[in-house]
Amino acid sequence: MAKQLVFPPMHPPHPPHPPHPLRITALILAVLGLSLGTGLSQQDKKKSFPDKFQEKWEKEGPNVRIKRHQDGSRTVFRRSPDDRTLVKRTWGINGAVKMIVVYRLNAQGDPLACKIYDGRESLLYKVSYGYGKTTGRLQAERMFDARALRTDPRTGKETPIRVMYYNYDAQGNSTAPEVYTFKEGKNAEEVFGSHGTFPRDNPFKP
Numbered sequence: 001m002a003k004q005l006v007f008p009p010m011h012p013p014h015p016p017h018p019p020h021p022l023r024i025t026a027l028i029l030a031v032l033g034l035s036l037g038t039g040l041s042q043q044d045k046k047k048s049f050p051d052k053f054q055e056k057w058e059k060e061g062p063n064v065r066i067k068r069h070q071d072g073s074r075t076v077f078r079r080s081p082d083d084r085t086l087v088k089r090t091w092g093i094n095g096a097v098k099m100i101v102v103y104r105l106n107a108q109g110d111p112l113a114c115k116i117y118d119g120r121e122s123l124l125y126k127v128s129y130g131y132g133k134t135t136g137r138l139q140a141e142r143m144f145d146a147r148a149l150r151t152d153p154r155t156g157k158e159t160p161i162r163v164m165y166y167n168y169d170a171q172g173n174s175t176a177p178e179v180y181t182f183k184e185g186k187n188a189e190e191v192f193g194s195h196g197t198f199p200r201d202n203p204f205k206p
Helices: 021-047 186-192
Strands: 055-059 064-069 074-079 085-091 097-105 111-118 123-131 138-145 162-165 178-181
Antiparallel strands (some): 074 085, 097 111, 111 123, 123 138, 162 178
C-alpha cells in the first residue's frame, strides 16, 4: 500500500515579479547541466560492468547463464532440466572455445565429478570431489590425467596427479586449501592454479 503523502499548507501567492534575464539564463544552464550530467551518468552505467569483479551476468531461459568479462571473453553455464549436469564453456577474446567442463551433480546441486576438455573437445582431466559425511562440506578433490593412465604398482588403482584438501575455520569459513602435486601437470597449474576446479561461480547454486 502506497504511503499517503502530506504536503505543507500553501500560503497565498505573492504578486509576481518579472523574472530577471540573468536569473533565467542561470536557471536554464543549471537545468541543462543537470540533464546532461544525468544522461552521461546513465550512459556510463550502460557501458560499465555492475560489480567489482568487472563481470556482467545475462540470463537466457531457465537453464542458461552467461558471464561476460570486461576483456571480451565469456563463460556460459548450461544445466540439464533435471539439474544433474552442468556444462561450463569458456570463450576467449578471439571468440574461440578455450575450455569445456562437464560436471555431474548430486541431488543438492553439488558436483560429484567433472571432465575437463580443451577447445577441440579432447578430454584432458577427470576430477572427483569428496564431502564430509556429517558436515556435507567439500573436503577434497582429486585430479587425474585423462591423457596418460597412471596406476599405483602396489594396488593397480589409478593415481591422481594432484590432490587438494579443503580447510575451514571454527566459523565454517573456507581457508587456504592444501595442494599436493604428484606429477607436474603444467596445463592444469596454468589453468587452475591453486584454486581447484570446484565451480564456486555456479549461478544456479544459491
